Amino acid sequence: MKRTLLAGLAGLSLALGAGVAMADESAPAPAPAAAHAAASVESTPIFELVDNPATKAVLDKHVPGVAEHPSYDMFKGMTLRQVEPMSEGVLDDAKLTAIQADLDALAKH
Template sequence: MKLTAALAGLALLGLAAPALAQEATPASAPAAEASAKLSVETTTIGEILKNEKAKAALEKQLPEITAYYDQISGMTLAQVAPMSQGAIDDAKLKAIQADFDAIQ
């Protein structure tokens, strides 16, 4: 699938993805996100994975993403989208956000 091929490119980035993740996540973000609404724009994938319902919603929409959690856990879905070669487009982000909104 497109997502598999696209996210395979993340593996080629090697250490770049964790470096991006560290830059994108301020130290105070985890505490703020714990009480905040789930968002494809602001919630890191690592935080999404801590919520079983959100994790299930994410994996329903993007089943192939599970293989990349270790590389992208510090990033948001919106940050991963440009690297997905179209597999995570605006429509997919909206569908995932709708699932998140239904959880809360």
């Protein structure tokens, strides 16, 4: 599964390197989501999901190795929904729905 993720996200690094503007590294990092805010595949940056042990466990379940991907620094500020079209099928609507269901279950605890 880890190979699948790495292969699928390989296109992401090419797409990002081919002209997608990268954030200015001198700009302040976005503020983390409030502790009470529910994590979302639509609006929560990937780095916030990785930084929280509970949401990282959800990511590891569905897309193992995402935080270790060689291009992680390029896509960590994006949401899972934003990465989906560049993931070469690693992420799709069904996978994002399953991830969101697990994130929603965390929010209920």
